[in-house]
Amino acid sequence: xxxxxxxxxxxxxxxxxxxxxxxxxxxxxxxxxxxxxxxxxxxxxxxxxxxxxxxxxxxxxxxxxxxxxxxxxxxxxxxxxxxxxxxxxxxxxxxxxxxxxxxxxxxxxxxxxxxxxxxxxxxxxxxxxxxxxxxxxxxxxxxxxxxxxxxxxxxxxxxxxxxxxxxxxxxxxxxxxxxxxxxxxxxxxxxxxxxxxxxxxxxxxxxxxxxxxxx
Ligand SMILES: Nc1nc2c(ncn2[C@@H]2O[C@H](COP(=O)(O)OP(=O)(O)OP(=O)(O)O)[C@@H](O)[C@H]2O)c(=O)[nH]1
Ligand SMILES: [Mg+2]
Numbered sequence: 766x767x768x769x770x771x772x773x774x775x776x777x778x779x780x781x782x783x784x785x786x787x788x789x790x791x792x793x794x795x796x797x798x799x800x801x802x803x804x805x806x807x808x809x810x811x812x813x814x815x816x817x818x819x820x821x822x823x824x825x826x827x828x829x830x831x832x833x834x835x836x837x838x839x840x841x842x843x844x845x846x847x848x849x850x851x852x853x854x855x856x857x858x859x860x861x862x863x864x865x866x867x868x869x870x871x872x873x874x875x876x877x878x879x880x881x882x883x884x885x886x887x888x889x890x891x892x893x894x895x896x897x898x899x900x901x902x903x904x905x906x907x908x909x910x911x912x913x914x915x916x917x918x919x920x921x922x923x924x925x926x927x928x929x930x931x932x933x934x935x936x937x938x939x940x941x942x943x944x945x946x947x948x949x950x951x952x953x954x955x956x957x958x959x960x961x962x963x964x965x966x967x968x969x970x971x972x973x974x975x976x977x978x979x980x
Contacts, residue, residue: 774816774824775941777933778850778882780873781860783807783832786889789916790860791815791829794926800829807832812846822933823941828854834869851880856936858929860887863896863913866904874907883936885910885929892918910936 788800813829831843892915914925
């Protein structure tokens with residue numbers, strides 16, 4: 766867990782190999798078809814950012830990245846951009862598929878550790894295959910925060926989203942969960958304050974709703 770958040774908005778980076786369902790997973794979390802998804806590996810070629818109020822957590826910024834195993838001609842440029850996300854991320858959601866763990870996932874864990882960023886492992890596409898016991902056992906030796914989801918199973922969406930929120934609350938920096946008071950030392954209990962705020966990215970925590978999302 767980091768001691769100091771980089772901003773009042775929790776930056777949540779989504780990493781994983783191409784085609785594991787990073788963009789689909791982000792879309793499920795925000796409740797919108799926001800990022801483009803497709804069966805073609807390398808669909809996301811630039812960082813896709815989505816600001817949202819994820820209650821009861823607060824304002825977050827999702828950063829959907831290009832696949833870390835991208836081997837296309839432009840791969841190096843994309844990977845450079847993805848690597849920069851380690852400077853911004855407060856939390857990493859590392860998306861993988863049942864029974865698949867490669868050097869790319871290990872590399873993300875390594876870089877996350879170097880940058881002291883907590884990681885939640887997301888095993889996606891569990892509608893296609895349930896992860897094997899042995900796979901889960903091995904994974905638990907690497908990380909304790911593991912969630913099994915399906916980004917296309919809308920019946921279970923609430924359960925998946927709540928599980929992710931719970932994990933985020935547990936790993937978020939303390940002063941993100943308990944932010945300094947804005948006017949607590951200016952207004953007495955029962956006093957009246959008029960707060961005029963634009964509902965945009967700069968709005969203070971708790972004042973904006975999830976921008977057009979159904980969360
Ligand atoms: N069955 C199943 N398919 C999924 C799931 N999540 C994503 N997919 C499919 O997997 C394919 C890739 O999904 P994307 O969300 O584009 O994957 P990505 O990791 O963002 O891919 P890149 O941007 O290319 O790195 C699409 O055809 C999705 O519909 C899931 O939970 N179950
Ligand atoms: Mg994508």
